[in-house]
Amino acid sequence: MRRTALGLVIAGALTVGAGVASPVAAHPPASNPHTSTAAAFAKKVTAKNVLRHLGQLQKIADQNGGNRAAATPGYEASARYVEKTLKKAGYTTERDYFTFDREILDAQTLTLAPAAGDPVSYVVDQMAYSASTPVGGVTADVASPTDTFGCTPETWEGVDVTGKIALVSRGGCTFAIKGATAEAAGAAATVIYNNTDGLLNGTLGEENGVGIAVAGISLADGQALVAAAASGPLALTLDVRSHTETTESFNVIAETKKGRDDNVVMLGAHLDGVEEGPGINDNGSGSAALLEVAVQLADAKKLNNTVRFAWWGAEELGLIGSTRYVTDLAAQAGELDRIATYLNFDMVGSPNYIIGVYDADESTYEAPVAVPEGSAATEDVLTDYFDSIGQAWVDTEFSGRSDYQAFILNGIPASGLFTGADDVKTDEEVALFGGTAGITHDPNYHSPGDDLTNINAEALGIMSKAIAFATYSLAQDTSAINGVSGPGDQPVKPKPGKPGKPWKHGKSHGAPGHWDKAA
Template identity: 50%
Template sequence: MEAFQRIADESTDPVYPGSRAAGTEGYADSVDYVAGLLRNAGYTVTLDPVPVTFFRPSTLSQVTPTAAEHPIAIATGSGYGTFSGPVIPVDVNLSGDRVNSSGCEAGDFAGLDFGGPTDIALVQRGTCSFEIKARNAEAAGAEAVVIFNQGDTIGGGDRLGVVSPTLGAFQAEGPVVGTSFAAGEALARAGSTALIDVQEPEQRTDYNVIAELPGENVDNVVMAGAHLDSVTEGPGINDNGSGSAALLETALLMAKSKTPNTLRFGWWAAEEEGLVGSRDYVAGLSQAERDRIALYMNYDMVGSPNYYLGVYDADESTFPAPVVVPEGSEAIEDVYEAYYTKVGQPYDDSEFSGRSDYQAFIQSGIPSGGLFTGAEVRKTPEQQAVWGGTAGNQFDPCYHAACDDIANYDAGALEVNSDLIAYAMLHFGYSTEAVNGVPGKKVPGPAFTLPAPAGPEGTFAGGGGGLAHDHVHDHDHERESA
């Protein structure tokens, strides 16, 4: 953990210093650090190249009548460039129910002067698709388009925050960006001018780090992984230095082990950009290679400062999964829960949503499981009674923020989970029979009998298990404006 903090601190990346984000110097140094320790321990290490799209910071700055920086989301299909000019509202509705058809018809632009060299069209979410709004604005002569959220709460939903437009098959010539309703209100004021800067992304190459310890059975592979990158905002010590460090410690401790099954460890690139590294890895495997993987275990955020101890709910006893959970995954959950019971640690279910690096594995039918200690969801009083911490605060108050640094983890939670990560790797290294039916052996040494799981605490008031349904790891975006 301290090494990952030091790597971020020493990064002089020209775009995102102080981070270990995909495509940066900090990520490259993280790869070198992990790979170097593994090689020194005797592992054969593969640096698996991963193409990543590197985005430079984009901005939406209001210049007049009051200077302000507004939040921004780049539309799919957006053009690029820097434009500074007048902001021209197009049939927007800022009051009442805020129902509108802003930009849905060519006639909405009639009588508006888009004859200048850098005119910015301001349109509101509502009625028609983002694509239609952007097409009409560009056809009217706008050099850039800002789409702000509608500002209502239809069906109990929230249309106040930053909207992420998708433009379908349309490729705009100029920038098309989304922003919040509050930003739209400010930009709609008379005399508004703004600066939009959207830089064209670069294609760069990052690397997954793969290390393998051959066992007696090379056709029965036990695999575990953790993403190695951070977000651009900071060093990413809990997310996901915690999982990366715990997995690295396990690999180093097991370097001289001789297990019946082959052990494989993976540190993934560009998880924060949409699970890029793990998806690329699984996509590059032949069906025969996928069939050799008996199971996959994922460790993403295992030391949250205001933690709970969560286990992916493979048996769907608490959370119906929005994905098909491969047969055998329940046996992985059972081992985690039995271990927590053995060491006297309460645990709970975490939604098996497919929103981290295990997604590509379960989509390929590979049994999977994992641990999680919470992200942006707030801890309930019931959870505080079980795990301590502070009710009303997020499980990780520094989630995806600059303050996710060396002070942002709970050492006790990380120690418990690090021990469990090592135990699970050893347990399945000797036998995956409960997962895929392949006969195994008993772990040598003093007997360590796991009891029946005590059962989850059942303290969650809502879905997600510590991970909000709009958690950015899955990078979902709204596809229609209505």
């Protein structure tokens, strides 16, 4: 899960917060004649089968360098497994190709040479869209602003930063402003340390105008460097260099053969993971749950609406696959109008889980993005299901920081499910879901530990059945969302690969922004 601020103004830490909602009767259940059949369908989607798919994804990662990242053999093998499983169930699958500019790291080190003793190395991350240092890096003393943030020229007044490495804290303004302000004061490079635990990953955004290298480090390392600088001049070397290469990847798309083609229910999960690990919770879990729902739905005797499934590529690199897909649809007259709603499933098996639903009705969180009409009704399908079985749930912020972003930017209703990433679990959440307070929902987030042994099967089962219920319910009736109920006139579906097939787009070009543009 790569939460991105692409095209949106979003500030704050790289988290999706969860607020406690009433676990029962938070939304009065709507009358729906398909509720009983949807509940029966949900029982067909078992955690056992979803775990079987996850086992295959784990095996794929093990055989391909330990990961399933975009544009790697692990991703290709993951896609082939999804395609093979879908074809066996009777679907026709399509690879929706796109190209993008990918950042390739050439060097990424931060080293302190103390007056006595061995050099000390720190983990550092060059920010996306940052300039590179010269070959060999920049070696200099460090300087910090008067307020630690360094957001305005006044904070550098009286500070000798010329030719030095600016050492500033996260907070107060965007990373690009920090870098530009330090550069204007004379800094040779900027290092920004986090204001919470963990390495600071970030982006300056495209066309940021910053001419010096900007990199992120952890809070602990930043505090250590500040303390060291207080004792005298430092010899700190920052060497962060990268270049871009045009890369090709693809989404995997499939849809049901039954159902009216002018009212499409769409569901998606990103198939790629990060390079650091196998990506079994993030986001093998959502991909596997969606796959099993698709397999079971293939046997449905009647569907009023077409259901389209997407396994997105290059989400971890900036929501690229889903953004390209929606951009292509928007360029085709009437194609976006076909989509009744979109549901997103990104991390649904977190070890220290919550049962989270995107807060489309803003009952707990005011959304930092525009919420398309119909999104609250989409959320209701999920929350009403949980209420009907007595399952506690909480709201998570409707932030747009996953693959539903491009959909909501284009006015398509959306909601989704989430069991948590790097937010810390609260006592209130423990009371609802068990687990351990004071640690994150997924301590293995974006790490080698995100493997099959750390999937919570209980959470996976709860969420998989909720996905199944919502899929079947909306496949029959979206009237609460867009006023469409019943099969209506059945348009003739174009054959796969022929003009007019809504998910046949060919290749698109360019690269969207990266993630976490926050201060």
